[in-house]
Amino acid sequence: MVNPVGSSKVEQNNIKSIIGSSYNRLYSQFTSDELTEVGNYKILKQIGEGSFGKVYLALHRPTHRKVCLKTSDKNDPNIVREVFYHRQFDFPYITKLYEVIVTESKVWMALEYCPGKELYDHLLSLHRISLLECGELFAQISGAVYYAHSMHCVHRDLKLENILLDKNGNAKLTDFGFTRECMTKTTLETVCGTTVYMAPELIGRKTYDGFKIDTWSLGVILYTLITGSLPFDDDDEAKTKWKIVNEEPKYDPKLIPDDAKDLISRLLAKNPGERPSLPQVLRHPFLQPYGSVVLDQTEKILCRQRSGGIQFKSKLERRLLKRLKQSGIDTQAVKQSILKRKCDSLSGLWLLLLAQEKKQENCKCPKRSRSVLSVKKVIENATHNDINKTSDDILKPALELSRATSLSKMLNKGSDMVTSMTPISAKKSKDSAKVLHPTFSKIPSQRAYSHSIVNSPRKSNNFLQKVSSFFKSKKNPNNSSNSNSSIYTGVGEDSVASSKGVPASGPFLVKKTSSFQKSRTDVGADSSKTNSKESLKKKVACTIALSSGANVALKYSKTSGNSMEGVKETPELFSNEHVRIEEPRLKRFKSSISSEISRTSTGNYDSESVENSRSISFDGKVSPPPIRTRPLSEISQISNDTYISEYSTDGNNSSFKISDTAKPSYIRKGSETTSQYSASSEKMTNGYGRKFVRRDLSIISTASSASERSSRTDSFYDITTATPAITTGNGSNRNSNFKESVLPRFGTQRPWTGKRTYTTSRHGKNARRSSKRGIFKISSSNTDSIIQEVSSSEEEDHNILYNKRAGLPKPVLQTKGLTENGLDEHDEEGDDEAGDDEYAVHTDGEFSIKPQFSDDVIDKQRGLANVKAVATKRSLSEGSNWSSSYLDSDGNRQRVSSMLEDDRDSTAYAPDKNMSGKELKRLL
Numbered sequence: 001m002v003n004p005v006g007s008s009k010v011e012q013n014n015i016k017s018i019i020g021s022s023y024n025r026l027y028s029q030f031t032s033d034e035l036t037e038v039g040n041y042k043i044l045k046q047i048g049e050g051s052f053g054k055v056y057l058a059l060h061r062p063t064h065r066k067v068c069l070k071t072s073d074k075n076d077p078n079i080v081r082e083v084f085y086h087r088q089f090d091f092p093y094i095t096k097l098y099e100v101i102v103t104e105s106k107v108w109m110a111l112e113y114c115p116g117k118e119l120y121d122h123l124l125s126l127h128r129i130s131l132l133e134c135g136e137l138f139a140q141i142s143g144a145v146y147y148a149h150s151m152h153c154v155h156r157d158l159k160l161e162n163i164l165l166d167k168n169g170n171a172k173l174t175d176f177g178f179t180r181e182c183m184t185k186t187t188l189e190t191v192c193g194t195t196v197y198m199a200p201e202l203i204g205r206k207t208y209d210g211f212k213i214d215t216w217s218l219g220v221i222l223y224t225l226i227t228g229s230l231p232f233d234d235d236d237e238a239k240t241k242w243k244i245v246n247e248e249p250k251y252d253p254k255l256i257p258d259d260a261k262d263l264i265s266r267l268l269a270k271n272p273g274e275r276p277s278l279p280q281v282l283r284h285p286f287l288q289p290y291g292s293v294v295l296d297q298t299e300k301i302l303c304r305q306r307s308g309g310i311q312f313k314s315k316l317e318r319r320l321l322k323r324l325k326q327s328g329i330d331t332q333a334v335k336q337s338i339l340k341r342k343c344d345s346l347s348g349l350w351l352l353l354l355a356q357e358k359k360q361e362n363c364k365c366p367k368r369s370r371s372v373l374s375v376k377k378v379i380e381n382a383t384h385n386d387i388n389k390t391s392d393d394i395l396k397p398a399l400e401l402s403r404a405t406s407l408s409k410m411l412n413k414g415s416d417m418v419t420s421m422t423p424i425s426a427k428k429s430k431d432s433a434k435v436l437h438p439t440f441s442k443i444p445s446q447r448a449y450s451h452s453i454v455n456s457p458r459k460s461n462n463f464l465q466k467v468s469s470f471f472k473s474k475k476n477p478n479n480s481s482n483s484n485s486s487i488y489t490g491v492g493e494d495s496v497a498s499s500k501g502v503p504a505s506g507p508f509l510v511k512k513t514s515s516f517q518k519s520r521t522d523v524g525a526d527s528s529k530t531n532s533k534e535s536l537k538k539k540v541a542c543t544i545a546l547s548s549g550a551n552v553a554l555k556y557s558k559t560s561g562n563s564m565e566g567v568k569e570t571p572e573l574f575s576n577e578h579v580r581i582e583e584p585r586l587k588r589f590k591s592s593i594s595s596e597i598s599r600t601s602t603g604n605y606d607s608e609s610v611e612n613s614r615s616i617s618f619d620g621k622v623s624p625p626p627i628r629t630r631p632l633s634e635i636s637q638i639s640n641d642t643y644i645s646e647y648s649t650d651g652n653n654s655s656f657k658i659s660d661t662a663k664p665s666y667i668r669k670g671s672e673t674t675s676q677y678s679a680s681s682e683k684m685t686n687g688y689g690r691k692f693v694r695r696d697l698s699i700i701s702t703a704s705s706a707s708e709r710s711s712r713t714d715s716f717y718d719i720t721t722a723t724p725a726i727t728t729g730n731g732s733n734r735n736s737n738f739k740e741s742v743l744p745r746f747g748t749q750r751p752w753t754g755k756r757t758y759t760t761s762r763h764g765k766n767a768r769r770s771s772k773r774g775i776f777k778i779s780s781s782n783t784d785s786i787i788q789e790v791s792s793s794e795e796e797d798h799n800i801l802y803n804k805r806a807g808l809p810k811p812v813l814q815t816k817g818l819t820e821n822g823l824d825e826h827d828e829e830g831d832d833e834a835g836d837d838e839y840a841v842h843t844d845g846e847f848s849i850k851p852q853f854s855d856d857v858i859d860k861q862r863g864l865a866n867v868k869a870v871a872t873k874r875s876l877s878e879g880s881n882w883s884s885s886y887l888d889s890d891g892n893r894q895r896v897s898s899m900l901e902d903d904r905d906s907t908a909y910a911p912d913k914n915m916s917g918k919e920l921k922r923l924l
């Protein structure tokens with residue numbers, strides 16, 4: 001029987017079953033707990049896990065580029081700090097931050113994907129790394145640290161685990177969770193980092209120079225890279241600390257050549273003042289030739305970035321802009337997004353497109369590259385197929401060629417764009433290592449290259465068209481047929497993509513890792529090599545010996561300039577061949593942060609002091625004081641400066657007083673977040689592994705640094721907010737046409753506003769209680785705005801609190817919150833965007849429109865009849881206290897303290913809805 005449209009029943013059934021299965025797929029996608037998409041990113045698989053969230057390999061759909069999606073709970077006290085600083089860095093040896101997506105409970109960072117994983121794992125797999133590779137990697141790491149320092153930022157958690165390797169084996173510094181700026185204050189107090197990498201002054205709980213503690217950690221890294229074990233380490237953490245303060249590391253001459261020893265001992269000078277500057281480090285003979293090259297490149301990059309306007313000037317960028325424009329993308333918005341470091345979807349799109357373009361340009365290129373590749377091929381074949389054929393006769397000319405090529409490339413690199421000095425160039429110089437040292441580090445590059453070709457069928461030249469159509473389809477949800485088909489196709493494609501993508505990336509990673517490790521294996525590191533390999537090694541070692549004999553080991557002098565005269569090599573270099581290989585004493589260490597060791601007001605000690613006090617005091621004489629365990633979790637129990645200030649962004653130990661109330665980070669909804677909510681995890685090292693101490697998270701977001709202040713001019717608030725497509729599909733986004741996962745959100749002007757729901761968790765109760773007590777905070781501080789999202793309880797309590805006055809201030813967590821609270825600076829400022837910025841720039845401290853006092857203080861404030869608005873602020877300097885002012889009904893500014901002294905009858909105060917931004921500024 002044939003139906004009216006001419007289909008047979010069989011065909012109809014087929015169609016039905018196709019629709020049915022598509023429908024079911026979509027349904028299961030909606031209802032699945034497993035996340036498959038975030039913003040423009042399709043999650044492929046989990047590749048790691050941090051303390052506060054998982055790390056995924058993901059695909060940026062518009063460009064089909066792989067990224068790393070690092071997720072973090074919003075109650076991770078370091079996430080704001082991490083994003084805040086990380087987004088400022090644009091450097092080849094620092095992982096690039098493409099985009100930040102804020103969902104209900106999480107922050108997602110789309111980062112440059114580094115398939116080489118951590119340097120820690122790399123070292124662990126090799127036991128030890130060849131000296132040349134050490135030199136190269138260490139030069140890159142030092143370059144990254146020098147760059148960050150030049151941006152007035154200190155990392156404070158430099159360690160092997162925080163250095164990743166990209167597909168070319170280049171080092172990429174990452175994890176800026178403990179970073180802070182040092183422009184305003186170079187002497188810091190907050191103790192943070194990972195014990196074995198901590199400088200003695202940190203261990204001794206002295207105030208410290210942030211730059212110098214990074215330099216120390218670099219010394220630990222270099223020592224560990226060369227020897228495979230840590231310079232100061234003991235099973236007992238207290239002993240480790242004692243060693244750091246009192247002992248010199250052991251320098252085994254078989255492992256550590258003189259120039260390396262010289263550098264390490266300078267880096268590990270107990271007196272911070274004696275540690276070298278980073279340019280001195282990079283010029284050190286041990287790091288040549290890489291050090292000087294990296295130094296030059298870094299300085300050029302810094303110079304150009306400081307002079308401003310480096311973006312969108314290069315040919316490639318201009319071409320890309322043109323093509324984007326032709327594809328109908330608002331290029332002005334793209335530019336703004338990049339220039340303001342918004343880290344939104346447009347930033348992500350631009351940066352990834354740029355990376356794509358660069359890659360294609362590199363691929364197009366140059367005979368020179370091809371010759372390098374063919375050289376690699378020769379080596380690879382020779383190495384893998386017939387080791388005996390790979391004599392130095394074959395190796396040497398080939399490697400010399402590639403080395404010359406890469407070095408000249410490195411040296412001739414223009415610094416027009418950061419990207420012009422892609423790590424690849426530096427990596428090519430690694431070829432030189434093969435001349436001098438029998439590692440085969442080019443092989444993985446070759447593999448990676450081939451892989452990218454093989455696995456990139458989609459990387460056609462018309463990818464911009466795809467991008468364009470991708471966004472068009474996103475932008476046109478009303479086109480029902482398209483929309484439907486795109487949904488169905490999307491689901492279908494998803495499955496195809498995952499069946500292609502996941503396995504494609506899976507084996508790639510696995511294979512890559514193993515080849516990577518194999519290729520990087522130190523000659524001396526594996527005693528079970530075949531005879532043929534041994535003979536190869538001997539031959540290459542002979543070559544090295546000959547060549548090293550011709551080279552005079554360069555002696556380091558403090559005044560030495562660029563030491564490019566020759567490639568450092570010492571006889572010890574290949575003595576690795578003969579040394580007994582021990583298992584490295586390497587353990588994975590977790591970072592910690594804590595404040596002063598001083599006894600707290602409640603007589604407790606912070607967790608580190610607990611650790612300290614176990615056995616040995618630093619002078620070895622004084623026995624530790626008795627320990628009382630710090631009270632955990634409950635907000636009400638947090639009543640000492642030390643404890644709270646541990647999460648101060650910058651060591652503002654005294655920033656928060658006992659009377660400071662909990663911050664809105666407590667006011668959060670959802671079981672997912674509340675589980676870690678009132679008791680955050682402090683990362684600590686116990687010497688063996690991870691030890692988490694549940695800690696209070698009260699001070700997540702005290703934006704108090706100058707760079708934060710200056711960056712308030714950036715639209716941090718414009719960071720993409722999205723929920724996964726699934727959530728979106730469930731209709732959770734009601735407020736905007738373009739919300740959530742439909743990205744990019746062109747011209748997003750009004751970012752995220754917290755959602756409110758109700759929670760019955762105990763944290764929710766805390767939150768409610770806090771709200772009732774008036775701790776609701778609306779801050780113009782960008783950092784607050786990102787994480788201090790939501791409170792179900794807020795709404796309830798604010799209703800109670802604010803209904804007494806006209807208008808309920810919404811918890812809008814951004815500068816525009818002022819507008820939403822009737823503090824409409826734009827009315828007066830005119831320009832919407834300028835208003836934001838100016839407001840932020842002129843903000844001299846943190847402030848909120850509600851003071852943050854302890855419950856009893858707040859109770860006292862209730863019933864104050866003549867309060868028009870209240871503001872709380874503190875200065876940006878460390879150790880400053882909160883102070884509050886209010887405008888009385890006559891518009892006079894009064895100090896809240898006097899108000900409290902008067903102990904007048906108070907009513908709950910709320911910001912006057914009619915109060916303008918200017919008035920608030922005056923108040924502050």
Ligand SMILES: Nc1ncnc2c1ncn2[C@@H]1O[C@H](COP(=O)(O)OP(=O)(O)OP(=O)(O)O)[C@@H](O)[C@H]1O
Pocket residue numbers: 047048049050051052053055068070095111112113114115117118161164174175177590591683
């Ligand atoms: N850009 C990246 N590319 C590839 N893998 C990554 C990347 N970033 C992180 N990872 C992987 O995820 C793991 C956890 O990431 P990361 O250490 O940054 O998280 P974290 O929360 O900062 O952890 P920690 O508690 O150690 O500080 C890393 O060990 C690494 O293997």
